[in-house]
Amino acid sequence: MTNSATSLRTHLCGELRTTHIGSTVSVCGWLARRREHGEHLAFFDIRDHSGVIQCVVDRTVDVRSEYVVRITGVVRQRPEGTANDTLPTGEVEIGDCQVEVLNIAEPPPFPVDSRADDVDENVRLRHRYIDIRRERMQRNVRLRAKVNSAIRRAMEEQAFVEVETPFLMPSTPEGAREFLVPSRKEPGSFYALPQSPQLWKQLLMVAGVDRYYQIARCLRDEDLRADRQYEFMQLDAEMSFVTQPDVLAAIGRAVTAAAKAATGEDIPPIEQITWREAMERFGVDKPDLRFGMELVELTDVFAKTEFKAFASAAAIKGIRVDAATYPEQAAWGRGRLDAITDRAKQLGAKGLVWLKVAADGSFESPVAKFISAPETAEIIGRFGAVAGDMILIVADEWSTTCEVLGQLRNDIGRPPVHEGPYRYVWVVEFPLFVGLDPTTGKPRPGHHPFCHPHPDDLALLDTDPLRVRALAYDLVLNGWELGSGSIRIHDPAMQRTVFNKLGISDEEADRRFGFFLQPFRYGAPPHGGFAFGIDRLTAILAGEENIREVIAFPKTQSGLDPMTNAPTKVDPAQLAELGIRVLPPATK
């Protein structure tokens, strides 16, 4: 703060302390609040990004909410009994104030303080320049800058080189939907904005850059969510002559540095869990380790069951909503139970069985009569359930059972983002392929088709491709997927093999990925990399549920900007120059 002085100000509002008593100071800022006591005494709270200082004015001045002012006066101790211990500057005030109005202002559309947290977000976004004046938003904006800065420092200390990559690139239809940019010189042709710099960074490895990083803007034309915007920032990195542990260590240092810069706290070494274990125990590939309620295996319990819904199920698992930790949820009545059953069905389950543990150790449930006494005892035993607990069971394909329960576990037990410790975890050994493409009958890539298979599973490529693990990994924090990466295939023969499994012929590979594959014939080093989302990391470190709160000018869920009204219609002449004619909207 010491170098914030300018020709107009000597100090920031929020930095004045008892050590400044006696100094003549000038501060500049916005009038946050005015308390008038007649024409001979008024208190002005002046706000800048650093905080608020009380200024005492002994004459009438027409200064209103959010007027931009410059105050000059002498810092003094507040009189006995009038200090404000809720304010960092509360022991002092600026007295004998000269007030200079630098600019007038209309009354703001919402209070420029924490009360605006309850204001319709659309209104906040329409006047984002006022919203960001608030302490919360200033904190978030500055926290984000700290995160960026710490990441840069950590990457550079590890000999990563920042390289900027093109924004205008060819369209590559794989993966996320792209934003297209029409070419003026080649009407009918389009550039695509990068979904990520994936292509470029691997070429930089072929180019001998050795370690690349970039705090890169990525654009994806997919529907928006609390943790997704059209444009978002990633720490994008790639390294040569590495194996998986090298990449995890390097990225781990960057995340650790960012977390330290944001919270001041060191984080312990990041633990690892395999994808399989994450699915078995938490039912998701991005487990929130802040709470228990782990999935419990029940398939064998019902091996010989009379209960038809369970008899033929491939996998049966359950979670226990323990009444001590979740008294409200464990006691849910029929309405809430119906709602969560609907939720389970929406997620793909055929149904959901709920069992309430009665005082005598029996189950209260519409299906209790189908569950034998030995089965009941075994279930109670496996969960360690006690009276009052509720048990939710799904019986389905393995992946559906895990995924549905994992989602219900999150719905019921997940703490708010600002709560609990930060639990970072590497999820490793993702499957190389996930499921079969319904049209081709071939496996689909789990991450992307350039992911290196796990060396221990190469033999399975021919016999059981869906069981092949990849050298692919995700970084997860408190149930949020921060990012993912992999060791890449650098050997053209291996690449051909994987394409072959995906049902992509040499010719098709050449056609679709030729510009990318050809360079690999000129000596590609073994390499791997990673990218993680800075918006998401910053949001969690800021304790925000929504990444919009850590983005200065975000879009709404429907992709609009309430401030600029983007996207807008454009002049027909502009379209003509680009060779574009807009079709009338499709009618139903």
Add this chain to the structure above:
RNA sequence: GGUCCCGUGGUGAAGUUGGAGUUCACGCCGGCCUGUCAAGCCGGAGGUCGCGGGUUCGAGUCCCGUCGGGACCGCCA
């Protein structure tokens, strides 16, 4: 593409069984006030109940559509 919730002065809310644009708080404007601190007291202004249609003697309230916002599913290799 789908499911659910929301839309009432500048802001946040309440509005009962369908019965007058009614109410509360903050803000705003004017007045008073010499130690307040999201000051206090007095007075005042401010509305296309998102928009359109329907039902009804009568709609903020019920129905349909639409626009906008949010959460989620699909989607995000």
